[in-house]
Amino acid sequence: MQQKFIARLGIKAHNDRSDFFHELPLSTVNKRTIEISSKRDANGTLWTTKVTASLRHDVALLHKPCIIGVRCRDRFYILGTEDLPCHPTIKEGDLVDLTIELKTKYPPKPINKVLSIAPDCV
16 A cells, blocks of 8 residues: 555553544654555465654653554544554654554554544644
């Protein structure tokens, strides 16, 4: 599948049952993409969802198991669950490089409803 541009990224703790995601401070200069691909083998199909983005500063929740809300221009994705949370890879420099790679048996399902990523988000 082709890469998609990420408009917003949100995060919440893996055990947070609310629908609220805290907005991550995305860099407006660097690329931020989500790529969904599949690989078939003897055991079936394995789906890989990879998110890459640069943040203006570090966020403490990224260093714990979490759930990520990805808002693209035309859809939303929720990556991770309470049972299988995301474990982002963080590389600190002038900006914070964020990489999330999630492997699952099923592709992530796009959500066509508005998620609350930030209090002022409509």
